[in-house]
Amino acid sequence: MKIIAVAGTPGTGKTALAKLLAKKLNANLISINILARKIPGTMDKKRKTKVIDIRLLQKAAASRLKKGLNIIEGHPSHLLRADIVIVLRTDPVVLKKRLKKHGWDAAKIRENVEAEMLDVVTIEALEKHRKGIIEVDTTGKTVSQVSKPVMATIERLLKSSHKTNIKFKQAGVNWSGKYTMKIAMVDEL
């Protein structure tokens, strides 16, 4: 039994990629957004998000695992048990446009664009897993293009019988060079 986590800041394309991967690889797809509806939590009114105990989420995800390949997608899949964590990245300017289409308010958009700029999901994934993490830049790519390097990594994992040996691989994803000093000006991006 293997577990692939598809993680990333909201809007980076987790659900779209995970659906395609599950279809191509005939994997069991577990969506955190769907699981979260059934788990008790408290509402963060300011952020308009439900706060859930990670242990309850881990329990709920574990109860849905099947033999073979499992894909857990959604936020915060990078904090759950997994053999590989795929962290999707998107240029903050592009991400901001996508989040605007979600109809989110300015504060929520700002918080998420800042999180993307500061590599928050990657850093949290490294704290939890230390290895088996890859980043894929989705900017300007179709979901199918994004799936190619990801499929190659998963295929390598499936061939090995033990936990993957992939150390953290940064696919050149680092927005700080491109957007230095703009953190305070996310609204102007």
Ligand SMILES: Nc1ncnc2c1ncn2[C@@H]1O[C@H](COP(=O)(O)OP(=O)(O)OP(=O)(O)O)[C@@H](O)[C@H]1O
């Ligand atoms: N590679 C891509 N290129 C362009 N647009 C994309 C890509 N992947 C996803 N999108 C678009 O971006 C939006 C967000 O995609 P998706 O819902 O898969 O993201 P998500 O990471 O699952 O977001 P959330 O965390 O809110 O669930 C959708 O409108 C989708 O069509």
Ligand SMILES: [Mg+2]
């Ligand atoms: Mg999603």
